[in-house]
Amino acid sequence: xxxxxxxxxxxxxxxxxxxxxxxxxxxxxxxxxxxxxxxxxxxxxxxxxxxxxxxxxxxxxxxxxxxxxxxxxxxxxxxxxxxxxxxxxxxxxxxxxxxxxxxxxxxxxxxxxxxxxxxxxxxxxxxxxxxxxxxxxxxxxxxxxxxxxxxxxxxxxxxxxxxxxxxxxxxxxxxxxxxxxxxxxxxxxxxxxxxxxxxxxxxxxxxxxxxxxxxxxxxxxxxxxxxxxxxxxxxxxxxxxxxxxxxxxxxxxxxxxxxxxxxxxxxxxxxxxxxxxxxxxxxxxxxxxxxxxxxxxxxxxxxxxxxxxxxxxxxxxxxxxxxxxxxxxxxxxxxxxxxxxxxxxxxxxxxxxxxxx
Amino acid sequence: xxxxxxxxxxxxxxxxxxxxxxxxxxxxxxxxxxxxxxxxxxxxxxxxxxxxxxxxxxxxxxxxxxxxxxxxxxxxxxxxxxxxxxxxxxxxxxxxxxxxxxxxxxxxxxxxxxxxxxxxxxxxxxxxxxxxxxxxxxxxxxxxxxxxxxxxxxxxxxxxxxxxxxxxxxxxxxxxxxxxxxxxxxxxxxxxxxxxxxxxxxxxxxxxxxxxxxxxxxxxxxxxxxxxxxxxxxxxxxxxxxxxxxxxxxxxxxxxxxxxxxxxxxxxxxxxxxxx
Numbered sequence: 083x084x085x086x087x088x089x090x091x092x093x094x095x096x097x098x099x100x101x102x103x104x105x106x107x108x109x110x111x112x113x114x115x116x117x118x119x120x121x122x123x124x125x126x127x128x129x130x131x132x133x134x135x136x137x138x139x140x141x142x143x144x145x146x147x148x149x150x151x152x153x154x155x156x157x158x159x160x161x162x163x164x165x166x167x168x169x170x171x172x173x174x175x176x177x178x179x180x181x182x183x184x185x186x187x188x189x190x191x192x193x194x195x196x197x198x199x200x201x202x203x204x205x206x207x208x209x210x211x212x213x214x215x216x217x218x219x220x221x222x223x224x225x226x227x228x229x230x231x232x233x234x235x236x237x238x239x240x241x242x243x244x245x246x247x248x249x250x251x252x253x254x255x256x257x258x259x260x261x262x263x264x265x266x267x268x269x270x271x272x273x274x275x276x277x278x279x280x281x282x283x284x285x286x287x288x289x290x291x292x293x294x295x296x297x298x299x300x301x302x303x304x305x306x307x308x309x310x311x312x313x314x315x316x317x318x319x320x321x322x323x324x325x326x327x328x329x330x331x332x333x334x335x336x337x338x339x340x341x342x343x344x345x346x347x348x349x350x351x352x353x354x355x356x357x358x359x360x361x362x363x364x365x366x367x368x369x370x371x372x373x374x375x376x377x378x379x380x381x382x383x384x385x386x387x388x389x390x391x392x393x394x395x396x397x398x399x400x401x402x403x404x405x406x407x408x409x410x411x412x413x414x415x416x417x418x419x420x421x422x423x424x425x426x427x428x429x430x431x432x433x434x435x436x437x438x439x
Numbered sequence: 440x441x442x443x444x445x446x447x448x449x450x451x452x453x454x455x456x457x458x459x460x461x462x463x464x465x466x467x468x469x470x471x472x473x474x475x476x477x478x479x480x481x482x483x484x485x486x487x488x489x490x491x492x493x494x495x496x497x498x499x500x501x502x503x504x505x506x507x508x509x510x511x512x513x514x515x516x517x518x519x520x521x522x523x524x525x526x527x528x529x530x531x532x533x534x535x536x537x538x539x540x541x542x543x544x545x546x547x548x549x550x551x552x553x554x555x556x557x558x559x560x561x562x563x564x565x566x567x568x569x570x571x572x573x574x575x576x577x578x579x580x581x582x583x584x585x586x587x588x589x590x591x592x593x594x595x596x597x598x599x600x601x602x603x604x605x606x607x608x609x610x611x612x613x614x615x616x617x618x619x620x621x622x623x624x625x626x627x628x629x630x631x632x633x634x635x636x637x638x639x640x641x642x643x644x645x646x647x648x649x650x651x652x653x654x655x656x657x658x659x660x661x662x663x664x665x666x667x668x669x670x671x672x673x674x675x676x677x678x679x680x681x682x683x684x685x686x687x688x689x690x691x692x693x694x695x696x697x698x699x700x701x702x703x704x705x706x707x708x709x710x711x712x713x714x715x
Binding site: 136137138158159160163165167168169171172173174175176184185188189232236 | 604606607609610611612613614615616620624625628629
């Protein structure tokens, strides 16, 4: 991210709650028009960052900039933001119409314009005809949409969303994710949302800011975080991780630093029935299947290799494997963690083979 | 569970017990009040309750009640608001202090004010200089009534406000609404029924207050006698008809309050169901 394009910027932000150091020297740059996720486990300080941008919390030190201006002393209502709360915080005693109109009425917008704007937004969120309902008479998904419309009504420059999908059941959540992504892309509003769900962040966000223990661990696109994790925390947090201590026991991964450990991912491992695959058969190792879990669209195979229980994915179209069967296990690559350093290591045989070819 | 079964002797035993208990301790005395009040005929009853001192006592009671409700509504909302919407040091202590009037005997409440505003207090010369008399005067009675009914409204509001959280207020504030707008549009609709219910409870308690008021009043007939004090005075003077006639006024007021309470609970519950 280059400096001149950043729209929201945090510089050396620190925040304490009593003795708890919630934000430790946070530096973030968010470009205009991007959809950015603040991803981290609970207590990692992601919501604090969002609330500071909104002006609901104030940093102890550091600067918050929006559109190049320091806004530390600007009240939240004058920062041009829309905020969607985790529990939506819809006004329970107001109808959907009044909820969406609230921000406009506060700004003394003429009632005729309010009417236009509300009906435009109701159309946008696909909730026409629900104007007279109360929030309690809406489904979870509808509430979320209304909260979204309410935040957008006064035409904010930035949209902030605190765990926008947390309160919705699994099926609707997937649907809403796509919907929200489309919506935000269509409007082109700079958006920041908080989540603890890596899948959500990866699917929805253009960029992800990974937080842990009050710090920013890494900022990058989902694929950057996936393929080039900067810290051991990011390796463990993004994707499924399988920790392995004695990775030097694996064939073609013999070199090993003194204190290092490795992290594997299911997608780094291929499992074949004996004789199923010729390409890797020479360089594969034998392991015993301990468990098979049916995952609907695929199978998770758990296999024991050098004392480690590894998980790999197999398609349901592949030849059947039974529990107790001896299979060929091929490890394509793994992340080596040495203190705070992360390096990707490839299976040596891949290089040898490519040399031969 | 066996206990929950909607039949059997246990159920009937319990119901009988409750009915007998209520009859003995509530219904019978209430009926007795009415009978005694009317024992010397309806004319005596009417002249008893229209007695100039009785009317004055009733008026003073209503006055004290109105003041108590007014002051405690303002205080109660403020206290509940600050205890639920803000985080600050000493919150627990304030919360505990609000409950003090419930745990302290009303007599002590009365004595506290006698000591604070009486002749031996350093405040007395100052107040006297301004011509304000508190002890053995109407202001003292109002003060005592406010004191004993102090926690009623805030205690009703605190749970409601806690359950609501601060999200809706924050949302409104972020959209640029001022404190007063937020209170009127967001908070007040939410606490409306709890507030009315608190006011009803406060009214009931204020009307019946005896102990603290008794200490502060000085029992000046027609001046500082509230209805409960007046009843006691008549009773001590062996004017049973008068005492019970005056009591019946309080009983009627209590019934009105009770009915109001039922209505409010019902309406409040209904609205709560809609906006859950």
